[in-house]
Amino acid sequence: xxxxxxxxxxxxxxxxxxxxxxxxxxxxxxxxxxxxxxxxxxxxxxxxxxxxxxxxxxxxxxxxxxxxxxxxxxxxxxxxxxxxxxxxxxxxxxxxxxxxxxxxxxxxxxxxxxxxxxxxxxxxxxxxxxxxxxxxxxxxxxxxxxxxxxxxxxxx
Amino acid sequence: xxxxxxxxxxxxxxxxxxxxxxxxxxxxxxxxxxxxxxxxxxxxxxxxxxxxxxxxxxxxxxxxxxxxxxxxxxxxxxxxxxxxxxxxxxxxxxxxxxxxxxxxxxxxxxxxxxxxxxxxxxxxxxxxxxxxxxxxxxxxxxxxxxxxxxxxxxxxxxxxxxxxxxxxxxxxxxxxxxxxxxxxxxxxxxxxxxxxxxxxxxxxxxxxxxxxxxxxxxxxxxxxxxxxxxxxxxxxxxxxxxxxxxxxxxxxxxxxxxxxxxxxxxxxxxxxxxxxxxxxxxxxxxxxxxxxxxxxxxxxxxxxxxxxxxxxxxxxxxxxxxxxxxxxxxxxxxxxxxxxxxxxxxxxxxxxxxxxxxxxxxxxxxxxxxxxxxxxxxxxxxxxxxxxxxxxxxxxxxxxxxxxxxxxxxxxxxxxxxxxxxxxxxxxxxxxxxxxxxxxxxxxxxxxxxxxxxxxxxxxxxxxxxxxxxxxxxxxxxxxxxxxxxxxxxxxxxxxxxxxxxxxxxxxxxxxxxxxxxxxxxxxxxxxxxxxxxxxxxxxxxxxxxxxxxxxxxxxxxxxxxxxxxxxxxxxxxxxxxxxxxxxxxxxxxxxxxxxxxxxxxxxxxxxxxxxxxxxxxxxxxxxxxxxxxxxxxxxxxxxxxxxxxxxxxxxxxxxxxxxxxxxxxxxxxxxxxxxxxxxxxxxxxxxxxxxxxxxxxxxxxxxxxxxxxxxxxxxxxxxxxxxxxxxxxxxxxxxxxxxxxxxxxxxxxxxxxxxxxxxxxxxxxxxxxxxxxxxxxxxxxxxxxxxxxxxxxxxxxxxxxxxxxxxxxxxx
Numbered sequence: 001x002x003x004x005x006x007x008x009x010x011x012x013x014x015x016x017x018x019x020x021x022x023x024x025x026x027x028x029x030x031x032x033x034x035x036x037x038x039x040x041x042x043x044x045x046x047x048x049x050x051x052x053x054x055x056x057x058x059x060x061x062x063x064x065x066x067x068x069x070x071x072x073x074x075x076x077x078x079x080x081x082x083x084x085x086x087x088x089x090x091x092x093x094x095x096x097x098x099x100x101x102x103x104x105x106x107x108x109x110x111x112x113x114x115x116x117x118x119x120x121x122x123x124x125x126x127x128x129x130x131x132x133x134x135x136x137x138x139x140x141x142x143x144x145x146x147x148x149x150x151x152x153x154x155x156x
Numbered sequence: 157x158x159x160x161x162x163x164x165x166x167x168x169x170x171x172x173x174x175x176x177x178x179x180x181x182x183x184x185x186x187x188x189x190x191x192x193x194x195x196x197x198x199x200x201x202x203x204x205x206x207x208x209x210x211x212x213x214x215x216x217x218x219x220x221x222x223x224x225x226x227x228x229x230x231x232x233x234x235x236x237x238x239x240x241x242x243x244x245x246x247x248x249x250x251x252x253x254x255x256x257x258x259x260x261x262x263x264x265x266x267x268x269x270x271x272x273x274x275x276x277x278x279x280x281x282x283x284x285x286x287x288x289x290x291x292x293x294x295x296x297x298x299x300x301x302x303x304x305x306x307x308x309x310x311x312x313x314x315x316x317x318x319x320x321x322x323x324x325x326x327x328x329x330x331x332x333x334x335x336x337x338x339x340x341x342x343x344x345x346x347x348x349x350x351x352x353x354x355x356x357x358x359x360x361x362x363x364x365x366x367x368x369x370x371x372x373x374x375x376x377x378x379x380x381x382x383x384x385x386x387x388x389x390x391x392x393x394x395x396x397x398x399x400x401x402x403x404x405x406x407x408x409x410x411x412x413x414x415x416x417x418x419x420x421x422x423x424x425x426x427x428x429x430x431x432x433x434x435x436x437x438x439x440x441x442x443x444x445x446x447x448x449x450x451x452x453x454x455x456x457x458x459x460x461x462x463x464x465x466x467x468x469x470x471x472x473x474x475x476x477x478x479x480x481x482x483x484x485x486x487x488x489x490x491x492x493x494x495x496x497x498x499x500x501x502x503x504x505x506x507x508x509x510x511x512x513x514x515x516x517x518x519x520x521x522x523x524x525x526x527x528x529x530x531x532x533x534x535x536x537x538x539x540x541x542x543x544x545x546x547x548x549x550x551x552x553x554x555x556x557x558x559x560x561x562x563x564x565x566x567x568x569x570x571x572x573x574x575x576x577x578x579x580x581x582x583x584x585x586x587x588x589x590x591x592x593x594x595x596x597x598x599x600x601x602x603x604x605x606x607x608x609x610x611x612x613x614x615x616x617x618x619x620x621x622x623x624x625x626x627x628x629x630x631x632x633x634x635x636x637x638x639x640x641x642x643x644x645x646x647x648x649x650x651x652x653x654x655x656x657x658x659x660x661x662x663x664x665x666x667x668x669x670x671x672x673x674x675x676x677x678x679x680x681x682x683x684x685x686x687x688x689x690x691x692x693x694x695x696x697x698x699x700x701x702x703x704x705x706x707x708x709x710x711x712x713x714x715x716x717x718x719x720x721x722x723x724x725x726x727x728x729x730x731x732x733x734x735x736x737x738x739x740x741x742x743x744x745x746x747x748x749x750x751x752x753x754x755x756x757x758x759x760x761x762x763x764x765x766x767x768x769x770x771x772x773x774x775x776x777x778x779x780x781x782x783x784x785x786x787x788x789x790x791x792x793x794x795x796x797x798x799x800x801x802x803x804x805x806x807x808x809x810x811x812x813x814x815x816x817x818x819x820x821x822x823x824x825x826x827x828x829x830x831x832x833x834x835x836x837x838x839x840x841x842x843x844x845x846x847x848x849x850x851x852x853x854x855x856x857x858x859x860x861x862x863x864x865x866x867x868x869x870x871x872x873x874x875x876x877x878x879x880x881x882x883x884x885x886x887x888x889x890x891x892x893x894x895x896x897x898x899x900x901x902x903x904x905x906x907x908x909x910x911x912x913x914x915x916x917x918x919x920x921x922x923x924x925x926x927x928x929x930x931x932x933x934x935x936x937x938x939x940x941x942x943x944x945x946x947x948x949x950x951x952x953x954x955x956x957x958x959x960x961x962x963x964x965x966x967x968x969x
Contacts, residue, residue, distance in 0.1 A: 034190035035183015040447035044870035075183035099670030100180030101365040101414030130879040138846030139878040
C-alpha cells in the first residue's frame with residue numbers, strides 16, 4: 001500500500017492504495033466519484049477522461065499513485081456554485097448526449113480541446129475528440145455542442 | 157388565467173431540451189456498476205478459451221484459498237436453481253435448440269462461455285482468483301463457417317445430430333398474397349431480366365458504451381436485481397419462469413442504462429449466475445463485465461448469407477423476388493434468436509409492388525457467440541438486399557437507380573396498400589421524400605460531376621448511393637405475434653397519477669436507455685392534460701414502480717407506449733369530468749375540456765384540472781358513488797405494425813488507385829409521421845446513420861480458424877470515431893400514421909436500416925464502370941482496391957488478428 005494525497009474536485013483527499021490501482025478505480029471505488037465511468041480495458045473509449053493538473057487524461061491509463069500531489073477535476077467538479085460549465089450547457093442545448101455514458105469523458109475532453117483551441121474548425125473538433133467513443137449520437141450533435149460552446153454559429 | 161386557447165403553445169412538436177440531461181452532464185448518475193450495497197461481494201467469471209470442448213475437470217481449490225475469496229462455484233455446484241436462458245420465439249414447431257445453461261458443467265459451445273464463478277470481497281481479488289481456477293478441457297472440433305455448419309460437416313452440439321435449427325418459409329403463392337415466384341423467374345429467364353446475387357451480412361457487435369452489469373440484492377423480502385438491461389419486465393418473467401422464485405418475490409430495476417441497440421435485449425448467463433450466487437450466499441453481489449468480456453460474450457448481431465433472385469420485365473418492372481437466407485444463431489438460440497431473420501421476412505419487398513415473393517431462412521447453430529437483435533433486427537438485412545438489388549437492376553436496364561425505384565414503388569395515392577408479404581401499409585409518400593432528398597443533395601449536379609470524372613478518367617471517382625427504405629416497427633398486434641409463435645404480446649402499459657398538488661406522475665412500461673422518453677412522454681401528457689411540461693414526471697424501469705410493461709426495442713416505445721399514455725390520460729379526463737361538473741354545479745354534458753381546464757359551455761365558469769385533482773384528494777365533496785381517485789391505467793395493443801420510410805442519398809469519393817473512401821455528403825428525408833420532439837428525432841437519426849454506415853465501412857466481428865474472436869477489444873473492433881464521420885443533413889416529410897391517434901411512426905432504427913445500402917450502393921456506383929458490381933462489407937480500402945483490380949467483391953475477411961507486436965522483435969520489445 002502506498003499513501004497518496006491529492007485534490008479532487010477542490011477537496012483534499014488522502015488514502016492508502018495498492019500500487020496497481022488505476023486512477024479511475026480510485027475515483028470510483030475509494031471516493032465514490034461514480035460520475036466518471038469505465039467503458040473499455042484498452043484506453044480506446046475515453047469515457048473515463050478527467051483533468052489531471054488541468055490537462056485531460058484517460059484515468060484508466062493513469063495509476064492512482066501517479067496522481068499523488070496532483071489536482072484532479074472530474075465531471076462532478078466542473079460546475080461551479082451550481083452553475084453549469086458552458087460546455088455542459090452546450091451539450092444539453094445541442095442534444096449532444098443520449099444514453100449519457102460517454103458524456104462525462106466527452107465533456108471533459110471538449111473542455112480541454114477548447115482550452116487549447118478556443119475557436120476550432122469542425123475538422124479540428126473531430127480530430128480533438130477522436131479518442132472518445134460515442135455509440136448513440138453519431139457525433140453530429142457533439143460536434144455542434146463544441147461549436148456552440150466556442151460561441152460559433154451552429155446549424156442543425 | 158390570461159392565455160386564450162390560441163395562445164397556449166402545444167408541447168408536441170417542440171424541440172424541448174431533455175429532462176434527462178441535467179443529471180447526465182453533471183455525473184449524477186446511477187449506472188448499475190455505480191451501486192454499492194452493504195456487505196456486497198464481487199463476481200469474476202472464468203470463461204472457456206475454446207470454441208467447443210468437453211469440460212473434464214474444474215479445480216477450484218487454489219482459487220478458494222486466495223485472499224478474501226468467499227466462494228468459487230462451477231456449474232456442477234448448482235442444480236436446477238441456476239435456471240436456463242430462454243428462447244422466447246421458437247420460429248417453427250420443430251425448431252432444434254440446445255438447452256442453454258448459464259454455466260454448463262459438461263461441455264462448452266463457444267469461446268467465452270462461463271465455466272466457473274469466483275466470489276470475493278473486491279472485484280480485483282475476484283479477478284485475481286479467477287486466474288487460479290484450473291479447468292481441464294478435451295477440445296472438440298468446432299462448427300465455425302456458416303455454410304459448412306449448414307451442411308452439418310462438424311456438429312456444434314453433437315447430441316442434436318444436426319446444426320440446422322429451423323427452416324421458416326413464406327411463399328406468396330401459398331399464402332394467397334401473390335403469384336408463385338418460380339413462374340415469374342422462369343418467364344424472366346426466357347424474355348426478361350434475372351438478377352442473381354449472394355450477399356454477406358457480416359457479424360456485428362452492438363457495442364453499447366456501458367458494459368453490462370448486474371447487482372443482486374437478496375436481503376429483503378423481495379429479491380432485487382439491478383441490471384443494465386433494456387427489458388426489466390421480460391427479465392423478471394424469465395427469472396420467475398426458470399429459477400423457481402415466485403414472480404411476486406422478484407423486483408427488477410434497470411437504473412440508468414448506457415445504450416443497448418438490441419444488445420441488452422437479452423436474458424444473460426451472467427444475470428442468472430449472479431442471481432444464483434446471491435441467493436446461495438444471502439449477500440448482495442455485483443458483476444460488471446470488462447469490455448473484452450462484453451465483445452466476447454454479449455450477443456452479436458446480423459451474420460447471414462443472402463441468396464437472392466430478382467426477376468423483371470425488360471423495362472425494369474419487377475415480377476418476382478426469391479430470398480434464401482442462411483442465418484448464424486451462434487452456439488445457442490437466444491431470446492429472439494431465429495426471430496430476427498423472420499422480422500426481415502416481411503420487408504424484402506420493401507416499398508415495391510412485387511407480384512410474387514418467396515422467402516426462406518435456415519437458422520444454423522455454430523460454435524460462435526450467440527446472435528440476436530441488433531438495431532434494426534432483420535430489417536437492415538432485408539433493406540440491404542433489396543436496395544442493392546434495385547441498383548443492380550437499374551444498371552442492367554441502363555437507367556438511373558431512382559427511375560427503377562419509381563417504376564416499382566407504391567404511389568402515394570395507392571395507400572392503404574396490402575403488400576405481397578401480406579402487410580397493410582397505412583400511409584406514406586415515397587415520391588415526396590425522394591424529391592426532397594434529391595433537392596437536398598443536389599442530385600442532378602452530382603450525376604453531372606460523376607459523368608465528368610468518368611470521362612476525364614479522374615483517379616478519384618464519385619458514386620451516388622440510393623436507399624429508399626421502409627420498415628415495420630412497433631411490434632405489433634399481440635394477435636399477429638401469436639400467429640408467428642412469438643412468446644409475448646405487443647401491448648404496452650401506462651398509468652397516469654394525478655397528485656394532490658396538480659403535478660402528474662406518469663408510469664410507463666417502456667424502459668428507456670438513452671431515447672429521451674422522460675422528455676417526449678412529458679410533452680405528450682402535458683398537451684393531453686393541459687399541464688405544464690415541468691409538472692410531469694415520467695417513471696420507468698423498475699418493476700415495483702412500473703409493474704406492467706414489455707420494455708423498449710423494435711422502435712416501439714412511442715408508437716405503442718406513447719399511445720398507451722394517451723389512453724390513460726383520456727381516462728383521467730373522463731374520471732375528472734363528473735367531479736368537475738358536480739363542483740361547478742353543471743351537467744357533465746355541458747362541460748368541455750381544453751388546455752387543462754373544464755369549462756361550462758356558454759359561460760365563463762370553469763375549473764382547472766389541478767383544482768379537480770385537489771378536490772378529489774380532499775374528497776370532501778364528491779358526487780355520490782364516485783371514487784376518490786383520478787388515477788388511470790391503460791394497456792394498448794396496436795392494430796397494426798408501423799411503417800416509417802424515407803429516401804437516403806450518399807455521395808462517396810473513391811480513390812481508384814488506393815481504394816480509399818471519403819464520404820462527401822449524406823442526406824436523408826425520413827417520413828416518420830408526426831414528430832413529438834424534433835431534437836430527439838434528429839439525434840436518433842444521426843446515431844442510427846452512423847451505426848448503419850459503420851456496417852458498410854468498418855465493423856466486423858472476426859474469428860480465427862480455431863473459433864477465437866480476434867476482434868475482442870476496441871483496438872480490434874472498429875467503432876467509428878468523430879474523426880471518421882461527417883455531419884449529416886436530415887429532413888422530413890410527414891404522412892401521419894393512421895393506426896395511432898398521435899400519427900407517429902418509429903424512428904429508433906430507421907437510420908441504421910436505411911444507411912448501409914446507401915453507402916455500399918455509392919461505393920459500387922463509383923467504380924461500376926470499372927467492372928465492379930459488388931463489394932463485400934465492410935468495404936475496406938483493401939477490399940475496394942481488390943475489387944477494382946480483379947472485378948470480384950474484394951474477398952473474404954482474413955480470419956486472423958493483426959499482430960500487435962512485431963513478431964521478429966517479440967512482445968517485450
